[in-house]
Structures are given as structure tokens and as C-alpha cells.
Amino acid sequence: MARIRRPGFSDFEKEEIWRGWKSGETLRSIGRGLGRRSSHVRMLVAANGGFIPAARRRSTRALSRVEREEISRAIAAGHSMRTITSSLERAPSTVSRQIARHGGREAYRADAADRAAWNCARRAKPSRLASHGRLRAAVVKKLRLQWSPEQISGWLKEEYPDALDMQISHETIYRSLFIQA
Secondary structure, eight states, X not given: XXXXXXXXXXXXXXXXXXXXXXXXXXXXXXXXXXXXXXXXXXXXXXXXXXXXXXXXXXXXXXXXXXXXHHHHHHHHTTOOHHHHHHHHXXXXXXHHHHHHHTTHHHHOOHHHHHHHHHHHTOSOOOOHHHHOHHHHHHHHHHHHTTOOHHHHHHHHHHHOSSOGGGOOOHHHHHHHHHHHO
């Protein structure tokens, strides 16, 4: 059986789609110009509500590519964690988490760490209720009994004290209800 693929567009193709859309071209002519199906172009336009999405940019609080390079060089030179953090003027916990998350002192590579961080920062991420069936079933069961999200959250903490994957905040439940509505 053939596998169905979601249409992926390169950055250049996306720019061309939005340029054409903004200038009033039809989806069919945009697709024809790119050698793509108009239905794929329509999916991209519809997913963004017909508005050109804002360009992705890094948070000022996140480590930059330059800081990751400095961490990599300092590790290679054998510097201590405190020396690295003082030169970057970052909290030791930030740098140690960065190193641990991306292979430890032995395997840390700035380029790979930067790529992974950029990919992890993508939005929108699936909610915990969407990706965790057992948790979702428990929440839905209590909602059908007309429990409030605060009650459900408190009950889950008492019912599953050692299973963090079965606990969720009431804000997350409210957010899921709002999105569904």
C-alpha cells in the first residue's frame, strides 16, 4: 500500500506561494507555477487562515548559536562548568542542562545542539491530552461527570502520585476544552 505523504514545501516555495496569494493569483496557477497540486497549496494557505505567517525567530532567553559554539570550544579545552558559565554570563543550570540534553561533555556538538533546539521550539506542539490516551480517557470520564478541571487535576495527583505522566494542570485541561470548542 502506498504511503500518503503530507506535502512539504521548501522555504523558497512557501515564499512563492505567499507572494502569489498576496498578488491575487489563483491557487491553481500558483500550484502550476511550482509544479505542485493546487490542493497542496490550498492546505498551506488554509492552515494559516490565508495570512502570511510570521517568520520564526529565536527567543532572546534561549542560548544562541554563538553561545553554543563557545560552550563546545570550552568543553574541548577542558574548562570547568563554572568557567564556562562565567564567560557566557549564564546560570550554571542553563549550561549544564544544555550539555546534558545534547550528549554530555563527551559528545556535545554546537551545530547539532542548535539544530535540535530549533526543531524542539516548533509550534504548535501536540498537547499532552492529545498524545496520551490513558490520561485523556481519565480526564474525559471526569468531565462527563461534570467535574471541574481543578477537581480533575487534584484527583489525578492523589490517584497517581508516582506517575507524572498521569498528572496534568487544570490550565492544560481548560486550554484543550477551549481549542475543541
